[in-house]
Amino acid sequence: MSSLHQRETSLWHPFADMSAVRDEQFCVARAEGVWVYDQQGRRYLDGTAGLWYCNAGHGRTEIVDAVARQMRELDTYFVFNDVTNPPAEQLADRLAGLAPVDDAKIFLTTGGGESVDTAAKLARLYWVHQGRPERTHILSRGNAYHGTNGMGTSIGGIEANQAGFGRLVPDTERVDRDDAESLREAIERIGADRIAAFFAEPVMGAGGLYPPKPGYLEAVAKICAEHDILFVADSVICGFGRVGGWFGVERWGLRPDMITFAKGVTSGYLPLGGVVVGGRVAEPFWRQPGHPFRHGPTYSGHPSVAAAALANLDILEREELPARADALERPLHEGLLSLADHPAVGEVRGGTGLLGAVELAPDVLAADPGAAARLQRAVRDRGVIVRPLAKAVAVSPPLTVAESEIDLLVQALREGLDEVTTG
Incomplete structure (x- = not known):
């Protein structure tokens, strides 16, 4: 058959x-x-x-029921400007509490690709607000996969995913996959004062599924800190238990400036992603007037999707x-x-x-x-x-x-x- x-x-x-x-x-x-x-x-x-x-796993009625209850009460609404809703607030608080990041803020999206684009734009804009608009370069790794949106396609390291689309976002470059010295050499050649951020998956997924060599992630995090370059962990695949821990980075003791997430946050029951933003990066947007982040998907903070995430987190936590x-x-x-x-x-x-x-x-x-x-x-x-x-x-x-x-x-x-x- x-x-x-x-x-x-x-x-x-x-x-x-x-x-x-x-x-x-x-x-x-x-x-x-x-x-x-x-x-x-x-x-x-x-x-x-x-x-x-x-x-x-599939067929979790607890998630289905949570979404149905939420849809009967408040099915959908946006969170632009000063508008909010209870499930989005609860989810942001919960994720911020789980994240290995100081004074975490949560920007919600509808998937991993949007999360990567959000983090990349935020990294560049952060430096503008620090009076360093020349810090635009974004580094990533060969074989990396960071989604298929504009920025994610540009910083990805799978050549076939870039072919045929013409010129992509400028000021992006790949370094060798598991060689921390390759990152250091790129920084020295480009100049740390021109680099906004370095993106890395804890375990590389679609590019071939490569776990990091021992000490690699710790080394690149240290190099970024030495040169005041934002370190962004792309935990879209690795988060919510896939490699242990809530965001995947805990295994290596990492405390990134930003963490992108999606997939396991709802176990895929509804589309959701986001960025954990450390207090340092959030500060000019949250504490200084006149710095709105003019970016955001229509369905950011969708109440029914947030309800699915909250129910899923309950399962992950209860069943360890x-x-x-x-x-x-x-x-x-x-x-x-x-x-x-x-x-x-x-x-x-x-x-x-x-x-x-x-x-x-x-x-x-x-x-x-x-x-x-x-x-x-x-x-x-x-x-x-x-x-x-x-x-x-x-x-x-x-x-x-x-x-x-x-x-x-x-x-x-x-x-x-x-x-x-x-x-």
């Missing part, structure tokens, strides 16, 4: 070759726990938690799911490492949170540059969903996954690798 839904679609799928999928899609019809189901009723282990986000990610980190990594000697495997990455990747061997990729996508389909045919990247497949199951389900995920990967090798 085919899992593919065959009809001519009008839906333009992100990152898709529509000539290939326009009349043949994989249609997910329902979900529960760590499982999703296609229209034929076949179930699949959600080995990706959606797009890295469904940390609390960030700590569960810590406990499952080793079983997942060991399971993936058991695939390392497979002839189709070039490298296994993981061991930092409930995340991992299996990269295909160079000869497999040379023979078929689309082998990762082929592996993803082979694994799905065996009832498990993984995420195809350029050279690898990534896994990031809900934090509620059981060890026996991790075993199922690994076995499906092994059989899929066998198919890629023989097929």
Whole structure:
């Protein structure tokens, strides 16, 4: 029985070759726990938690009920100027209390890409208000993914995501992925007095799923502090338990100037993102008159979305799911490492949170540059969903996954690798 839904679609799928999928899609019809189901009723282990986000698992009626209650009372309203609403206020207070940042303020968006653009614009404007308008350069890392909005596309390090769009936002530059000295060299060459901020994912996600080398994040944070450059942690994937802790950066003892977040804050039930802004960056906007931040999405502070986040945070806290990610980190990594000697495997990455990747061997990729996508389909045919990247497949199951389900995920990967090798 085919899992593919065959009809001519009008839906333009992100990152898709529509000539290939326009009349043949994989249609997910329902979900529960760590499982999703296609229209034929076949179930699949959600080995990706959606797009890295469904940390609390699917079908949480507590979140659904919280949103329904909120919609009956105040469905939607904006928070521009002096307007506010109770759920947005409660959520901001709660996130500020959880954040490892002094005197935190919370700017809410509708997703990770908006959060990155918000932080980047805020970094530049902060320096304007410090009388340093020349500090416009934003540094990031090779292979980095920071969303697909204007600024995020410009500071991203995945070249294919920038190709063909013409000139992007100027004064951006990438440094080597895990080499702190590369950052120092770029600062010396450009001049610290021209640099606004450095963006880094704690664990690099869509660019290949690379955990940081030991000491790297601590080193770049120190370099930024030495040169008075704002350090922005992009925790869109890593937050809300994915690598332990609430914002992912606690694992390394980091205290960034700003933290971007999204995904796990609602477990993906409704679109929400935001920026944790440290008191230093917020000060000229909050304490000095005449400095409005003329930026903001229509749905910032949406009351029903905030209600979903509050209910989700209740679940994560009550069930101690960030700590569960810590406990499952080793079983997942060991399971993936058991695939390392497979002839189709070039490298296994993981061991930092409930995340991992299996990269295909160079000869497999040379023979078929689309082998990762082929592996993803082979694994799905065996009832498990993984995420195809350029050279690898990534896994990031809900934090509620059981060890026996991790075993199922690994076995499906092994059989899929066998198919890629023989097929």
